[in-house]
Amino acid sequence: MLAVSAAVAAVLAVGLVDRAYALDADRAAVIAELRSLDAAADEAAQEGDHLRGSIDIAEQDAADRAAVLAVRPAFVAEVAALDAAFERADGKVDTTADRASALSAQQAVLVERADPAVVTNATATIHALTAKIDGDVTAWQAARVVRPGPGGPAWASSGPDGYARVRAALDRVGGSGVGLYESASCAGGSAAACANSNGYIKYRADIVNWSVDRLNWAMAHELAHIHQFQVWGALTSSANYQSLFGGDPEFLANCMAVVRGFPGSVGCDGEQQAWASGIWVGAVQ
């Protein structure tokens, strides 16, 4: 009896030990699998962090490029206007330096990927170059036409310094080839300044004390009249001139001054400016 019990106990014990070893082995295998999964999850989490970082950078890059692209059309439009100015200047004035400046501004635009201000600044540069070239062409044209002045000295009571101040303003607005004379009689009255259809401008002596901005506007306004005289027939026959400016050469001259970059107290809207810009280059649209 005792031997049987001992034998049963021994078999039981062996079975229990086997089961314990099997359970331990299973648990070890599951723990190993858990460690492997943890490592894979860590790696995947790091991959996710890397992707999020890359997305943040890409979003910023895309936004920067979109901002630059948004202002490119205005630059391209100014370049087209400049190209037209080069054509008008061909055979008249040397635009080598202007073209070099334009190409430099254009290169800055082509390489820019982040700051739209680089493009808008370059656009303003191109615009200024166009105005300068057109001014140079105007001066060339004026210099080629021999027009009589009113006769007599260029200044009287305003003196050489006063004359120089007004002359500088006229040159600044693109009228470097246009005659300038002091006169107390202007347009049959005592206007501050007036333009003569023979292609010169008269000014009243006291305007030599005007501020630079006011002088610039006044000379741009009178120079605009000089340009109006050059296309007078087509201008006064133009339906657009009547509908946009009421046939008023003073309103048109003020708008032309705005377009040239020297506004006074009278402005004009975009459509009027676009039309008025043509008169500067002899185009009655």
Added chain:
Amino acid sequence: MRVIAVIAGGLLLVGGGALVAVADQQRVAALEAAKAAVAQTRQELRDIEDSNDALADTLAALQTQIAEQEKQLADETGLLK
């Protein structure tokens, strides 16, 4: 004396058996806990991988957008030659 030995032996047997049963239960519980942890970690890994797939798609779309923008920025149509 013999009776005492038998009784003592019996008690030891019963006690030992109880200990073995408890130890066995603990091993089984530990194994079940480890298996549960594996299942949870597998699910977490699947979730992270799904999220990474979506992030990768987002990044690919942005890279495509940037490539198109680059093409437009490099376009010299209308510029001075």
